[in-house]
Amino acid sequence: MTLGAHRIELLQYDPPAQKHEPTSPSHAGVVHIALTVRDLDAVIDVCGRHGWQVVGAPHLMASGPRAGTRIIYLDGPRGGHLELIAPPQLPNQQF
Structure with a gap:
């Protein structure tokens, strides 16, 4: 759904049956919210002050339509x- 410069994507995957609960936000079947941000490092800093922990290091997409995009997952203090x-x-890009 798009409203002006804002976009919300709701995705549901039907993963194969698993023997154990997924432990990483990048595993199939794990629910998470994705946010597009302008300054990744600043948002990571703010989230860290509120108890969110980064999972690994930011990933830089090197090729394809999202080349140059940086992505990272965070785990919340309460899940x-x-x-x-x-x-x-x-x-002049705004979002």
């Missing part, structure tokens, strides 16, 4: 997961 997506900035 839950966030995915932060920082596309490369274009002049």
Whole structure:
């Protein structure tokens, strides 16, 4: 769903049956919210001050339609997961 410069994607995957609960936000079947951000490092800092922990290091997409985009997952202090997506900035781009 798109409203102006904002977009919400609701996805549901039907993963294969698993013997154990997925432990990473990148595993199939794990529910998370993805947010597009302008300054990934600043948002990671703010989230960290509120108890969110980064999972690994930011991943830089090197090729394809999202080349230059940085992505990282965070685990919440009470469970839950966030995915932060920082596309490369274009002049005069707002979101």
